[in-house]
Amino acid sequence: MSQGKPPLSPSEMRALLASRPLERVVVLGANGTMGYGSAALFTQAVPQVTLLARTKGKAEEGLGAAIRQVRSPTVASRARVGDYEHDLETAVGEADLVFEALTEDFEVKRRIFDRVEKLRRADAIVATVTSGLSIDSLARGRDDSFRRHFLGLHFFNPPNVIVGTELVAGRDTDPAVADFVEAFARTRLGREIVRTADTPAFAGNRVGFKVLNEAAQLAEELGPVLVDRIIGPYTGRALTPLATIDLVGWDIHRAIVDNVYENTDDEAHETLRLPRYMDKLMERGVLGNKTGRGFFWKDEDGKRHALDPVSGDYRPQSEFPLPDLGYIGAISALHAEGRYREAMQRFAAAPGREAEIARRVVAGYLSYAFHRVGEVTGSLDGIDRIMGTGFNWIPPGALVDVLGAGTGVAMIERAGLPVPEALARAARSGEPRRFFQHPHINVGRFFVAG
């Protein structure tokens, strides 16, 4: 499995970077969030970035957004703008890299690649930022040269802040092209590159949105305030799950979980079914932060309101009564002193129904992530790194290290979930084993106190 190969060494990367030029980049779909965000990123590393959109005006809007995102007017000195009708031919014809960031729709992407295929130089690399469409399907039927130079380069939003990046080589992608893109992205764009298989939603979104969707399912019964409290930062994440869905956008959440639900059939299938209430509310225009309303919204005075998923109404957050969650305070106090092991032992033993539910979600994360090894990445390492640097969640391997394999297995068994073999083996052996081997990714940073 190619995504299990050892990382490129610095000397390999130097040789790769010298092997071909990368000075001209074209970004297609430059007015979208991923388009302008990526364009800004590229202007740090290459002298010429052309932002293209349906109209020149839209491309200019993208450039303006890129400048605001990274707060540097110098983006403009390396950027050009244009539209598909007048400027695609010249821009793609001279590009070393064509970066596609159009809307997440197979047909839309297919149509633009029809044109790119005809216009690109034979040595030009074509990358798509798709967050889960199949790379092989997008390449199907195209000429040899296109297929060899085509791959997925999945940045997470916003790309100037989140370094975790998935590199997805298709069946026909030239390994040397994939290696070159990895070397470029690591050394010139500061990316943490994870190689993933061409499976639905790749690695990060597959594992991450499973947990997010489970939280959304739980919200129907428990309400969003309690769910985000019990699966909060103290469990190893910077942002709570439902606030994350609001940030990402409900429509994007739906597109990702529907894609996974329809195209996979794994042991946690039902946790990937979108809750009905979300569908209904989306019909009423509830799409998260971008429409002002999601699981939460803030009024003009900064007061937070929360959704009642049953009625579809919003009430001030303070009107959602919470049970006694004193155990969370005790765990946070331990986190504040950096006593993460003790804190998570306390979590494993915390009394009450809410703690039990939180453990079920955390156990589900571990079980699901470990079961995806060999399917979405060659080893746990890739899933660990993308969850850490793409989602800002504690990597599953690191969480097992903190909990201890025995405690992790017990948690999974109690939740009635399948125990991954690697974890069972580690627990049986009783030997202290370290799953997470990346000391530069500080495990402590994922445990946020308070």
Place this chain on the structure above:
Amino acid sequence: MAAASEVYVLGGYQTDFARNWTKEGKHFSALMREAVQGALERCEIAPEEIESAHVGNFAAELYCMQGHLGAFFTEVHPAFSGLPTSRHEAACASGSIALLVASAEIEAGRYDLQAVVGIEQMKTVSAAEGGAYLGTAAWYAQEAEGVEFPFPKLFGRLGDEYDKRYGLRDEHLAEISRINYDNAKRNPNAQTRTWYMNREHALCRTDDNPAVGGRIRIADCSQVTDGAVCVFLASRSYADRYARARGLALDRIPRIKGWGHNTARLRFADKVAESQNDRFVLPHVRATITSAWKRAGIGDVNGVDGIETHDCFTTSEYMAIDHFGITEPGESWKAVEQGWLEIDGKHPINPSGGLIGAGHPVGATGVRQLLDGYLQVTGGAGDYQIAGARNVQTLNIGGSGTTSVSFVIGT
């Protein structure tokens, strides 16, 4: 001058300098704990082996309302209770002073294994308040009181002094910043690894890159950083056992081969007045560098494969370039223009990104520099590795060129 040192460096651990520990809701003690535990695990050293600990810190009393930092070391692990510990302060050179004292105790034969922690939590206060705290590294009443951001202004004056004596162009300072930011993108612990920077931005003269002190603009400055670094220093006998247990020859374990340490007068104006007839603008900094060479048996800068220098501002790196003798005094711009400072250049400076790119948790910086030197000479620096590095030199400066410490680490 004392005989060559026999102090070995067994490695260590650095926290991710991009983290904001206040935002994580964490106390100073968590920062100390993560650095020390990370180092123990990385180096596979049992806590019971540590015999003594030294903590380098500038101003926890101001930033965190917390003193007595040596004692905090004992909070990290039950085995540390009762150990002899202490805390050392010399402004931005605090970490290096802790290293000096620890290595002196090893040379004196008092201990075989020392932990040295450099630590600073700075994001507890606003930029303006923090700027005033940093002013206490100068003569506060005379150089900093009532001045907004006193240190950029002091190092702006260093640039002015160069300009007066030799001429200085902002383009060269901007290029120094650009290189440090570029290198930081390869360093997974660097604070600015995701920040936007390129040559044009470093030269940008708009509000996106505002002036903070004379010719010093934001892109010329090191960062306000939370961070801690822990390294282990060992005697020859301990290092020998450590190497054997890992199937290594002793000469594979890096040594502190040489050190330099000088303190100049506190006020910047006095330093500059003293050097009017000298070849170097800060002759005590030069003396620190050359005495480290002498102790290491190195003739000049060609004897080291890389440098981790104190670029609190681009002007301090500009000064370091000629003080290391990479160029004649006043000609640092030549090294900038020739590309000598890049990771694959003739004289790589700050492959880590330095203080501008990697970050500058004040009391931790000297220890971070030594750890980066260790990583380079053991081939462990990952994407910012200098190919084949065998000797690396550090330069850590407290105040406006006041306390200087330099180490040569190598195998």
